[in-house]
Amino acid sequence: SQTIHQWPATLVQPVGSPLSLECTVEGTSNPNLYWYRQAAGRGLQLLFYSVGIGQISSEVPQNLSASRPQDRQFILSSKKLLLSDSGFYLCAWSVSRDSPLHFGNGTRLTVT
Amino acid sequence: QKEVEQDPGPLSVPEGAIVSLNCTYSNSAFQYFMWYRQYxxxxxxxxxxxxxxxxxxxxxxxxxxDKSSKYISLFIRDSQPSDSATYLCAIPNNNAGNMLTFGGGTRLMVKP
Incomplete structure (x- = not known):
């Protein structure tokens, strides 16, 4: 069966520090991969998605970036965090663009 | 107008109650939809x-x-405290290559 791992679960970082969140998927090949952000009391905002190695699409302008160095690995990064980057970050995978998403358990990021 | 809208709640019900959760949508051409539960x-x-x-x-x-009203609903019978969570609906967005668009979620609390 397929599983998705996301770490760390919680992270507290100072403003201006770098960020690296990692997500890996097991049990499937060539998945679509996604990074979402969920602000408190708000819906899911799609940040990035990838249909293959090295292929990244950005949905919103921001100081975050994403990379997919391997088929089942998706990384969310920032060179300098802003206070507004605080939130709950979720990685997800799917078989195709319009198929159900399967989410990891998220990383709660607090920028201080 | 948002593509998919949900009442954020919270919705508080006694154990055993029938719960009705709803989403309204603006895209009339979708073929399927999903409900997610988030603890x-x-x-x-x-x-x-x-x-x-x-x-x-x-x-x-x-x-x-209910396509005439552009409503999708999730009913929970004999609700249990373990059903307490946020429920999100998701519909493929024809304007975004059929990628899923999520509602903001409705928070449900089932009291014993």
């Missing part, structure tokens, strides 16, 4: 995946669509 500090998990042509029942959960 606190966890990622959303797929609860139901339903084609738009009819209702679907799975145990205590029933998903319905």
């Amino acid at each position: 606190s500090r966890k990622g959303p998990e797929l609860l139901m995946y339903t084609y738009s042509s009819g209702n679907k029942e799975d145990g205590r959960f029933t998903a319905q669509v």
Whole structure:
């Protein structure tokens, strides 16, 4: 069966520090991969998605970036965090663009 | 107008009550929709995946669509405290290559 791992679960970082969140998927090949952000009391905002190695699409302008160095690995990064980057970050995978998403358990990021 | 809208709640009901959760949507061409359940500090998990042509029942959960009113609903019978969570609907967005658009979620509290 397929599983998705996301770490760390919680992270507290100072403003201006770098960020690296990692997500890996097991049990499937060539998945679509996604990074979402969920602000408190708000819906899911799609940040990035990838249909293959090295292929990244950005949905919103921001100081975050994403990379997919391997088929089942998706990384969310920032060179300098802003206070507004605080939130709950979720990685997800799917078989195709319009198929159900399967989410990891998220990383709660607090920028201080 | 947002593509998909949900009442954020919270919706508080006694144990055993029938719960009705609703989403309104603006895209009239979707073929299927999904309901996700999200427990606190966890990622959303797929609860139901339903084609738009009819209702679907799975145990205590029933998903319905009313195309004339552009409403999709999730009913929970004999609600339990373990049903306390945030429920999100998701519909493929024709304007975004059929990628899923999520509602903001309705927080449900079932009191024993």
